[in-house]
Amino acid sequence: MESSAEPEEPKKKGFFARLKEGLTKTRKSLSSGLNSIFSGFSHIDDDFYEELEEVMIMSDLGVRATDEILEKLKQQVKEQHIKEPADCRELLIRTIREQMDVGENAYDFEKERSVLLVVGVNGVGKTTSIGKLASQQKQLGRKVILAAADTFRAGAIEQLGEWAHRAGVDMIAQGEGSDPAAVVYDAVSAAKARHADILICDTAGRLHNKKNLMEELKKINRILDREYADAHKETLVVLDATTGQNAMAQAREFMAAADVDGIILTKMDGTAKGGIAVAIQAELGIPVKYIGIGEKIEDLQKFDADAYVEAIFNE
Numbered sequence: 001m002e003s004s005a006e007p008e009e010p011k012k013k014g015f016f017a018r019l020k021e022g023l024t025k026t027r028k029s030l031s032s033g034l035n036s037i038f039s040g041f042s043h044i045d046d047d048f049y050e051e052l053e054e055v056m057i058m059s060d061l062g063v064r065a066t067d068e069i070l071e072k073l074k075q076q077v078k079e080q081h082i083k084e085p086a087d088c089r090e091l092l093i094r095t096i097r098e099q100m101d102v103g104e105n106a107y108d109f110e111k112e113r114s115v116l117l118v119v120g121v122n123g124v125g126k127t128t129s130i131g132k133l134a135s136q137q138k139q140l141g142r143k144v145i146l147a148a149a150d151t152f153r154a155g156a157i158e159q160l161g162e163w164a165h166r167a168g169v170d171m172i173a174q175g176e177g178s179d180p181a182a183v184v185y186d187a188v189s190a191a192k193a194r195h196a197d198i199l200i201c202d203t204a205g206r207l208h209n210k211k212n213l214m215e216e217l218k219k220i221n222r223i224l225d226r227e228y229a230d231a232h233k234e235t236l237v238v239l240d241a242t243t244g245q246n247a248m249a250q251a252r253e254f255m256a257a258a259d260v261d262g263i264i265l266t267k268m269d270g271t272a273k274g275g276i277a278v279a280i281q282a283e284l285g286i287p288v289k290y291i292g293i294g295e296k297i298e299d300l301q302k303f304d305a306d307a308y309v310e311a312i313f314n315e
């Protein structure tokens with residue numbers, strides 16, 4: 001029998017195909033960079049390790065994580081009497097994955113009545129990520145309410161409002177410059193009255209005054225602990241992957257100001273610095289919960305370290 005025509009390309013790409021496409025720039029820089037070292041060196045020596053280090057740091061895996069990964073690699077090379085550079089490839093990939101281990105990534109806020117505090121400096125894609133998340137949660141059949149508690153940045157409330165409209169969810173807001181804690185208080189009342197499953201709060205975006213930030217977050221947390229004690233609470237920090245090590249510095253500052261439960265890493269599709277996901281989990285020990293790999297709603301993906309490593313290293 002004659003073979004039938006080529007199957008039509010499915011309209012919607014699967015999770016992994018989209019991830020792989022989103023990580024193209026990082027794959028090209030990191031995986032191809034490492035591959036050329038594995039094939040270019042005839043034996044394992046200091047130069048070989050130095051070149052690996054350079055490529056890893058260039059891809060923003062972070063100095064500390066890179067050092068630790070290479071130390072482990074060297075040890076295994078010694079123990080297993082590996083002589084061929086190419087034989088290090090799988091070992092290195094496995095070591096990177098192990099170094100990223102922060103336990104299983106939990107999404108309890110999808111199952112329980114929850115409140116998410118989403119923080120991040122201006123321009124990182126905080127509003128966009130909240131919009132995507134709200135939309136996804138709504139599609140899961142959950143009742144979502146947004147709180148426009150980033151009252152500092154001009155236009156932030158309108159922008160969140162547009163997302164609320166697009167996602168078909170309610171938003172609680174007061175005017176620009178109002179007290180973020182008061183907005184959260186109102187939003188909690190609304191969440192209780194309307195039996196919301198998840199309340200997502202767009203909060204503090206500024207870092208230049210750490211004390212203010214800390215006070216603001218503390219005040220919001222006090223309200224949540226008092227008024228919404230039975231809700232599962234998480235604080236998520238949004239970071240822009242294209243800013244590389246600067247994003248790490250931001251994460252550290254937010255960690256100093258609040259208990260951070262997870263990271264949303266945006267704009268991974270636009271950068272070769274996607275190794276930052278390794279640095280975050282390996283150096284900060286905080287799970288990356290979502291990554292942004294494009295502008296569409298489905299381009300906010302749950303982060304899976306196994307899939308990430310595979311998307312980058314498996315050709």
Ligand SMILES: Nc1nc2c(ncn2[C@@H]2O[C@H](COP(=O)(O)OP(=O)(O)OP(=O)(O)O)[C@@H](O)[C@H]2O)c(=O)[nH]1
Nearest residue numbers: 122123124125126127128266267268292293294295
């Ligand atoms: N390619 C890509 N674009 C993104 C992603 N996340 C956000 N963006 C886009 O980046 C552009 C600018 O984003 P931001 O200025 O950070 O958006 P924002 O959410 O309004 O900013 P803040 O709320 O201040 O963080 C927007 O057009 C977004 O659609 C992503 O993961 N990938």
